[in-house]
Amino acid sequence: MNISPTNPIQKIEKIRRRQTKVQDTHITLAHGSGGKAMRDLIDDIFVSNFDNPILSQLEDQASFNLAPLLQQGDRLAFTTDSYVVDPLFFPGSDIGELAVNGTVNDLAVSGAKPLYLTCSVILEEGLPVETLRRVAASMKIAAEKAGIQIVTGDTKVVHRGAADKLFINTAGIGIIPRGVNISAHNIKPGDAVIINGEIGNHGTAILIARGELALETNIESDCQPLHSLVETILHTCPQIHAMRDATRGGLATVLNEFALSSDVGIRLFEESIPVREEVNGVCEILGLDPLYLANEGKLVVVVPKKNAETVLSAMKLHPAGKDACIIGEVIPSPAGIVLLKTAFGAERIVDMLVGDQLPRIC
Amino acid sequence: MKYVDEFREPEKAEAILREITKLSHQLEKPIKIMEVCGGHTHSIFKYGIEEILPQTIELIHGPGCPVCVMPKGRLDDAIAISQNHNVIFATFGDAMRVPGSKTSLLQARAQGADIRMVYSPLDSLQIARDNPDKEVVFFALGFETTAPSTAFTILQAAGEKIHNFSMFSNHVLVIPALKALLDNPDLQLDGFVGPGHVSMVIGSDPYQFISQQYNKPIVVSGFEPLDILQSIWMLLQQLVENRCEVENQYNRIVQKSGNTVALQAINKVFAVRDSFDWRGLGDIPYSGLKIQPEYAQFDAELKFIIPNLKVADHKACKCGEILKGVLKPWECKVFGTACTPETPIGTCMVSSEGACAAYYKYGRLSTIAKRTITQKPKITQEPLPACGFSSD
Numbered sequence: 001m002n003i004s005p006t007n008p009i010q011k012i013e014k015i016r017r018r019q020t021k022v023q024d025t026h027i028t029l030a031h032g033s034g035g036k037a038m039r040d041l042i043d044d045i046f047v048s049n050f051d052n053p054i055l056s057q058l059e060d061q062a063s064f065n066l067a068p069l070l071q072q073g074d075r076l077a078f079t080t081d082s083y084v085v086d087p088l089f090f091p092g093s094d095i096g097e098l099a100v101n102g103t104v105n106d107l108a109v110s111g112a113k114p115l116y117l118t119c120s121v122i123l124e125e126g127l128p129v130e131t132l133r134r135v136a137a138s139m140k141i142a143a144e145k146a147g148i149q150i151v152t153g154d155t156k157v158v159h160r161g162a163a164d165k166l167f168i169n170t171a172g173i174g175i176i177p178r179g180v181n182i183s184a185h186n187i188k189p190g191d192a193v194i195i196n197g198e199i200g201n202h203g204t205a206i207l208i209a210r211g212e213l214a215l216e217t218n219i220e221s222d223c224q225p226l227h228s229l230v231e232t233i234l235h236t237c238p239q240i241h242a243m244r245d246a247t248r249g250g251l252a253t254v255l256n257e258f259a260l261s262s263d264v265g266i267r268l269f270e271e272s273i274p275v276r277e278e279v280n281g282v283c284e285i286l287g288l289d290p291l292y293l294a295n296e297g298k299l300v301v302v303v304p305k306k307n308a309e310t311v312l313s314a315m316k317l318h319p320a321g322k323d324a325c326i327i328g329e330v331i332p333s334p335a336g337i338v339l340l341k342t343a344f345g346a347e348r349i350v351d352m353l354v355g356d357q358l359p360r361i362c
Numbered sequence: 363m364k365y366v367d368e369f370r371e372p373e374k375a376e377a378i379l380r381e382i383t384k385l386s387h388q389l390e391k392p393i394k395i396m397e398v399c400g401g402h403t404h405s406i407f408k409y410g411i412e413e414i415l416p417q418t419i420e421l422i423h424g425p426g427c428p429v430c431v432m433p434k435g436r437l438d439d440a441i442a443i444s445q446n447h448n449v450i451f452a453t454f455g456d457a458m459r460v461p462g463s464k465t466s467l468l469q470a471r472a473q474g475a476d477i478r479m480v481y482s483p484l485d486s487l488q489i490a491r492d493n494p495d496k497e498v499v500f501f502a503l504g505f506e507t508t509a510p511s512t513a514f515t516i517l518q519a520a521g522e523k524i525h526n527f528s529m530f531s532n533h534v535l536v537i538p539a540l541k542a543l544l545d546n547p548d549l550q551l552d553g554f555v556g557p558g559h560v561s562m563v564i565g566s567d568p569y570q571f572i573s574q575q576y577n578k579p580i581v582v583s584g585f586e587p588l589d590i591l592q593s594i595w596m597l598l599q600q601l602v603e604n605r606c607e608v609e610n611q612y613n614r615i616v617q618k619s620g621n622t623v624a625l626q627a628i629n630k631v632f633a634v635r636d637s638f639d640w641r642g643l644g645d646i647p648y649s650g651l652k653i654q655p656e657y658a659q660f661d662a663e664l665k666f667i668i669p670n671l672k673v674a675d676h677k678a679c680k681c682g683e684i685l686k687g688v689l690k691p692w693e694c695k696v697f698g699t700a701c702t703p704e705t706p707i708g709t710c711m712v713s714s715e716g717a718c719a720a721y722y723k724y725g726r727l728s729t730i731a732k733r734t735i736t737q738k739p740k741i742t743q744e745p746l747p748a749c750g751f752s753s754d
Contacts, residue, residue, distance in 0.1 A: 212485075213481060342408075343409075344372055344375050344409055344410060346411065346412075346414045348413075348725055349724050349725060351724075355459060355468075
């Protein structure tokens with residue numbers, strides 16, 4: 001319809017169709033109602049930040065051509081994760097960056113090139129709009145860094161108290177290049193276990209940021225996308241056996257999953273595992289074990305021993321892998337068990353975590 | 363880490379270990395040493411100390427984890443308090459998973475009770491200040507290590523006249539527990555590694571009865587691996603030299619007479635109970651602390667109706683024998699099958715500082731376990747005669 005500036009009906013129509021900014025300072029139930037307020041919220045906060053041709057269609061789904069995808073590989077990698085971190089903003093990162101990098105990394109550790117993300121948010125009534133704006137802006141930057149597009153999403157608002165401020169779900173699609181076969185089932189005795197840097201920084205940063213402990217540190221979350229590092233690793237050694245990002249449950253959980261999936265033993269060398277002094281200090285005070293603390297930018301790679309040093313050297317040249325080191329070896333038995341060779345030459349089990357790590361009394 | 367790494371140097375550990383090995387050759391029989399404190403048990407397993415010791419030295423993991431020794435009945439009482447309308451129940455994190463007879467605090471929270479984890483009793487007092495329309499109850503437990511901070515919290519609450527705050531006291535005392543162990547005819551011990559944190563409060567003098575009446579040596583120890591190794595070395599020296607004394611390895615922290623201010627606070631706020639039930643060990647006279655009548659308004663046992671039922675330990679559970687050193691964890695029929703860290707039945711599996719939990723988590727395949735299973739007769743030998751009564 002051609003709108004004439006002189007026709008009053010058409011003037012009204014023009015105003016009705018214009019893209020508006022959210023005027024409210026806090027999220028209300030109207031922002032999830034499906035009406036004008038919600039449309040404004042989506043336009044103002046999400047579409048403007050995540051700007052890309054697929055999202056701007058604002059269909060109920062994102063559609064994209066298969067042909068270019070097929071040129072990049074022969075399998076899709078598809079994953080989803082929800083982010084409910086408290087506090088929303090913490091040293092080194094925030095829930096928005098976490099929601100992008102977390103899903104990007106889940107795709108990347110299969111060897112996939114991450115391409116598209118969804119973004120679904122659950123907002124608590126009363127959340128400051130400015131908070132959501134900051135989170136969306138952070139997601140935009142993270143998506144740009146990871147080279148992916150956020151192509152569709154959803155917004156729900158729940159009554160005050162029915163959710164904790166803001167929850168985000170992201171699902172992701174990536175393409176796995178031909179010939180790449182990374183799986184926890186591929187691990188063989190004799191393989192080397194490599195990690196790309198210090199463990200426990202994210203978990204410690206969150207603990208401290210909650211403000212329940214009278215502790216001060218300068219530890220920041222290690223939140224970062226790992227797809228580029230994975231690309232480097234695969235370029236150096238396409239035959240890597242297994243790879244996983246060590247998020248919740250930490251390094252110990254990933255290695256236990258590896259040992260069980262491939263029915264092998266894994267022996268870690270305590271002195272080789274990089275842990276920051278401050279992280280060790282916080283763990284000492286609270287009776288926690290850094291092996292179980294969460295990370296958001298750490299991946300564990302299991303490679304044939306003959307390739308270990310080459311992979312390690314390549315990782316060290318990448319910014320996300322500059323502190324990489326070999327931390328263990330795969331052994332035939334005890335199958336399904338992770339062992340730790342202590343600094344004193346003794347060996348102990350590193351078991352699966354039971355429940356959450358709980359601070360001890362004394 | 364400053365002041366920590368110094369106590370974890372492998373080279374120094376190796377040197378002490380060489381001395382321990384030398385001394386162990388002078389022993390006539392294998393010996394059993396009990397570390398009383400759960401913190402020691404944790405360190406021993408975390409660093410694999412047990413595994414690097416000579417085979418003739420066996421470590422027995424004592425009843426020193428305050429969470430482990432909480433009887434089911436008291437847990438049930440705590441859960442009953444937490445289920446009162448209008449109550450905020452505050453607890454240390456590691457008490458959350460301890461099972462009562464039917465459920466745990468973690469499960470009670472999932473079912474709707476307002477249970478909050480705190481890092482100090484003062485945090486619970488702050489919750490009371492912030493929620494004047496709620497009754498806040500702190501689950502006070504632990505040995506003399508934590509009793510002073512709960513005592514100070516009550517004194518502060520009294521000073522500020524906070525009326526919506528109380529404590530459910532389950533504090534226990536280490537000396538009566540040690541006496542109960544030593545009086546047990548089944549006990550097979552040659553010496554003790556004494557608790558460091560408790561001794562920081564009570565001092566090393568209260569252990570004199572162990573050497574004087576029971577003729578067993580004791581060395582109060584710190585928690586770092588070198589502390590523990592040095593303490594074992596000191597114990598061996600005593601045994602080899604036929605001495606029987608209270609020695610203090612942890613003298614950078616522990617004084618002979620303890621911390622007077624902390625002891626005064628405990629005595630002011632708490633009174634000794636006639637008896638207290640311990641999980642795995644049963645009733646031990648004069649081993650628990652209750653709140654003095656002067657501070658009755660802060661006593662949750664008087665403020666709330668609690669079931670106060672005694673719940674027997676599971677019949678299949680051998681925690682009592684394990685704590686006395688008569689059995690090893692894997693010799694209990696339910697170890698690692700019905701009784702696991704996810705579904706703990708007995709005291710020793712309840713927290714990670716319990717003997718069974720530590721074995722399950724860190725060493726269920728350890729060389730100690732294998733060695734003991736394959737060479738069982740060796741460790742079931744009679745222990746050395748009590749020091750001072752050596753056969754030579």
